[in-house]
Amino acid sequence: MPGTGGTPPGSAPAKAHEHAELRDWPGYFRAVAGKPARETLLKALDLFDRDGPSDVPRFAIDLGCGSGRDTFELLRRGWRVLAVDASELGLSLLKKELPAEYADRLETLLSTYEDFMPREAVLLNASYALPFCEPSRFDEVWARIVGAIPTGGRFAGQFFGERDDWAVLGDRVHHTRPQVERLLAEFTIDRLQEVENREAGATGVVKNWHVFHVVAKKRGKASR
Numbered sequence: 001m002p003g004t005g006g007t008p009p010g011s012a013p014a015k016a017h018e019h020a021e022l023r024d025w026p027g028y029f030r031a032v033a034g035k036p037a038r039e040t041l042l043k044a045l046d047l048f049d050r051d052g053p054s055d056v057p058r059f060a061i062d063l064g065c066g067s068g069r070d071t072f073e074l075l076r077r078g079w080r081v082l083a084v085d086a087s088e089l090g091l092s093l094l095k096k097e098l099p100a101e102y103a104d105r106l107e108t109l110l111s112t113y114e115d116f117m118p119r120e121a122v123l124l125n126a127s128y129a130l131p132f133c134e135p136s137r138f139d140e141v142w143a144r145i146v147g148a149i150p151t152g153g154r155f156a157g158q159f160f161g162e163r164d165d166w167a168v169l170g171d172r173v174h175h176t177r178p179q180v181e182r183l184l185a186e187f188t189i190d191r192l193q194e195v196e197n198r199e200a201g202a203t204g205v206v207k208n209w210h211v212f213h214v215v216a217k218k219r220g221k222a223s224r
Ligand SMILES: C[S@@+](CC[C@H](N)C(=O)[O-])C[C@H]1O[C@@H](n2cnc3c(N)ncnc32)[C@H](O)[C@@H]1O
Pocket: 020, 025, 028, 032, 038, 063, 064, 065, 066, 067, 068, 069, 070, 084, 085, 086, 087, 090, 111, 112, 113, 114, 126, 127, 128, 129, 132, 133, 134
């Protein structure tokens, strides 16, 4: 069975999404070990580079950082990072793999999304993270995220759509496209890519994905 930690001899290991379905984060971290940074983060970083030099410090919050695939990319590209996750194991894997030369630009915080009070960050990255927020707390969590991003700063990450198979589970957050657009009302959209596809798990069971990939820039007087 996916997510139970063991793989019976001769059977394929469970895929990352099969662990995520069960919130089996140790299994998820094993399944994504060594994976590169997410496309939404890479797009946001390229856009900051294209914006050109700025006096604003390159400080990012990587919310729901897991074992750190995006955090490492941010550090590699010279950013200071606050990496936040509710999984002690995720943060300890991240710290174990951390090259010593990055250590002084990384801060980690063990926190749930629901308890986290973000400070100002020019990039708030949340890759495949916010859908796992407690649904009744999502609006306040999102309001704090929007409040932490200054004019000209960016949000990068994913929201899950209402046609995703996990929408019936009830313990995670799914949105319609108009709802996603409303969440981004204070932003100029750099990328809003809606993807619906199917992925077979290790046992052949197919999952229907409905995901919004988002990169967006906070609007305001100083925004270009
Ligand atoms: C699907 S993983 C994404 C990890 C990483 N950002 C990535 O792109 O692979 C979701 C992460 O959210 C964390 N998480 C789930 N619910 C959370 C919550 N309520 N508060 C904080 N972290 C949470 C898990 O520990 C896990 O690391």
